[in-house]
Amino acid sequence: MAGYVSEAVIKRLPSYYRHLKELEREGVNQISSQDLGERMRLTASQIRQDINCFGGFGRQGYGYSVEGLREHIGHILGVDHLHKMIILGGGNIGRAIASSNSFPNNGFETVAIFDNDPKKIGTDVEGIIVQDICNLERFVHEHTVDIALLAVPAMRAQSLAEELYGYGVRGFWNFAPLDLKLPEDVSVENVHLDESLEVLSFRMMQQLCSPML
Amino acid sequence: MAGYVSEAVIKRLPSYYRHLKELEREGVNQISSQDLGERMRLTASQIRQDINCFGGFGRQGYGYSVEGLREHIGHILGVDHLHKMIILGGGNIGRAIASSNSFPNNGFETVAIFDNDPKKIGTDVEGIIVQDICNLERFVHEHTVDIALLAVPAMRAQSLAEELYGYGVRGFWNFAPLDLKLPEDVSVENVHLDESLEVLSFRMMQQLCSPML
DNA sequence: TAGATTGTTAATCGATTAACAATC
DNA sequence: TAGATTGTTAATCGATTAACAATC
Missing domain, CATH: 1.10.10.10 (Winged helix-like DNA-binding domain superfamily/Winged helix DNA-binding domain)
Incomplete structure (x- = not known):
């Protein structure tokens, strides 16, 4: 259209x-x-x-x-579609999104959370048990996964995204502070919180230099 | 310059x-x-x-x-300056930012967290005790506060921002899903996670319609 | 019908890209 | 000096704004 x-x-x-x-x-x-x-x-x-x-x-x-x-x-x-999302990384960002109550009502549903930290595996986030990342391949093959939220350290994000691409995932919501290099047929949306805060800092510097124009 | x-x-x-x-x-x-x-x-x-x-x-x-x-x-x-930040809202987003280890090293320091929920007040987030929001005015008057992170429900964000403006706060990092209406001399940076996810959804819809061009 | 407001074309404005003289 | 690469001006491209005929 x-x-x-x-x-x-x-x-x-x-x-x-x-x-x-x-x-x-x-x-x-x-x-x-x-x-x-x-x-x-x-x-x-x-x-x-x-x-x-x-x-x-x-x-x-x-x-x-x-x-x-x-x-x-x-x-x-496309918010009249249901998007099934998995969260990679059971840290604070991942947990914050998983337990947010604004997304499930708007066409986005968290279906699984994965981590490689034994301390986090098995813990409960709003009814979703954090799984061992070893189960990732099997899970993606057995379930529909539209979006992968990447909330892992920058070092791991690229290879993890490539792995998920291999399993057929084509939507990436990237919270890791780097630019993913992936084929053309994926959709990526970045949330760079560090960059957002730097922009705020820059704006505040400017205000200082041009007070009350 | x-x-x-x-x-x-x-x-x-x-x-x-x-x-x-x-x-x-x-x-x-x-x-x-x-x-x-x-x-x-x-x-x-x-x-x-x-x-x-x-x-x-x-x-x-x-x-x-x-x-x-x-x-x-x-x-x-301006990241060579130290920015002192308070977090409004001890929910998951607030906690995620407070406990992020990437900001303190980059010129941003969380100095306090406030909430009005008795269940959250007194809890510990990475060594910072969540305070009753009643203490907000006194705290801001007694400490330097450069940035207020707004991680409260949309309904409360505007009035809270105005209150903080009254106390002299001029930098706002807004995670609430609304556009703040504040005087010209403030700096605002928005993080609208819901909108980010909608943009991703849109991009995925487009990919479906134009496969492999 | 008259008034209001869209859909759309044309004009303007700003951001990106290209080109090249200045210079390290 | 010759080669490389910047700083900066000019050309292009795209996005926003203005204008107005179409029409509800």
Whole structure:
């Protein structure tokens, strides 16, 4: 359906989705690009351009149906699918995501956690028992695994990702501080917390240099 | 020193910093924009443009000193400063960051954790006792607090951020799934994990539609 | 119908890439 | 000096904004 969609648009889609969910919760049925733009701090023009990457969903003289657009963008994002996720690394990040209650409701389900540390193997994270990483190959072959969350040390992430690729996994949510080198047919999304914090630090330095302009 | 720096450049700075640290670890002393570009998957031209936002740090016919450039970018990012951070919310995300061992070595130190849940207050996270949020005002007045990590439910994040702003906090690392509305003189960096996962989901949908192009 | 607001084309703006003189 | 590579200007490309005809 959608042809080429720029990275800039893709990054904005989840924000559209979130704001539309909020509007729905507030009982708003209809919204114009103008009003949605004010809410999201985007121009009305940009909102219309973005939405029209995926086809005409508004009605002239009326605006957009909040529910309709939310459903539509949810479908584009694929959150109406159930994604089965395994977590590699039973450390704090892995546990934090596994026990987050916001993902299971949104199409993402953690089906297993793996670690190689005997201290962690066998422990319980919100009802999921951390397994020995030796079981990884068998598990992936016997179950559907859409996404692998990599929350292992940087040193291990590349080889582990390659191993998972060999087992057929094609979606990687990478929390390790490195750039994975994988074939073209995988989807990777990075969460580099260290880099995020460095950007914050940079912004704070800038504020110091240009106080109250 | 640096004039206007585009958001695109800012977002790349931590990646420069990481790659230069890696090169240093590998014992590389000097690198050209060409070679650094291949490593970072950027064009040599872009690398020279980026670096020259902050002044000439290379030497014609030679390239860049790895150590010198790493130090320089570290300084630009402000990671040679010590940033004192408090964590709001003693849940899994807060605990994961607090117990991460990669931040304390890089100029960021967690000095306190606050929660309003009696079950969490008094528990120990890597030597830091979770405090009652009632103590927040006093703590911030008695200590230096550069950054507040917001790992509380979305509903509480805005009012809590405003409260912290009132106490003088100007740096916010926001993990709550909403856009904070704060005065111009604050620095905010968002980590929206739910949005990151949605982007991954979108990319996976696209791969399905255009297999092996 | 008249008013409002979209979908879409054109204009602008900014970021990336290319080119090359300066210089180590 | 000759070769290499930067710093910087110019050209290209892409994304955002503006404008307006189509239409609900």
